[in-house]
Amino acid sequence: GDSVTQMEGPVTLSEEAFLTINCTYTATGYPSLFWYVQYPGEGLQLLLKATKADDKGSNKGFEATYRKETTSFHLEKGSVQVSDSAVYFCALIVWGGYNKLIFGAGTRLAVHP
């Protein structure tokens, strides 16, 4: 079945460090891929998305490229801030069904000054 695998956390970085959170997926169709962010005590916010192979999603300095050949959608940011501390979820939808999101387990990021 369809699934998403993320690198385990927590990821602990100093402010201004480079961030990579790995995400790979398995899907029977042609999925769209998402990164959601969850700040402490809050629900999920869409961070970025990509709908087809080689698309790059970007938002707030975060980027991820849809790599069909490696079935990956790794999240990157060049210089993290303390305010980026949160849990990040990679997710997919295979369109054409009833559009349920399938999430990875999440990766906690902690950024220290």
Place this chain on the structure above:
Amino acid sequence: DAGVTQSPTHLIKTRGQQVTLRCSPKSGHDTVSWYQQALGQGPQFIFQYYEEEERQRGNFPDRFSGHQFPNYSSELNVNALLLGDSALYLCASSLGAAGAQSEAFFGQGTRLTVV
């Protein structure tokens, strides 16, 4: 636009009791999906409602049921609560015609604690 609103934000129930959680979708959306997020885990799909009917269901027992009203709002009911039902319950709304590529918007969630 109020976005997706859920109520209550927190509640505590005793094992064996029943609970009802509520969700109002984003304006213009007609589909509501419910997810369970256990502590330290990713959200798991419970079911989806469209046109007042359950359209798809995840791997959850029949103790979990729902309803959608004509105004598109929705309720999630859980009967015979177990300790393992303690989780954050998230509601997501979208536009729901089958096959439509509609972004899902999430509410803040309801934190359910079963004691």
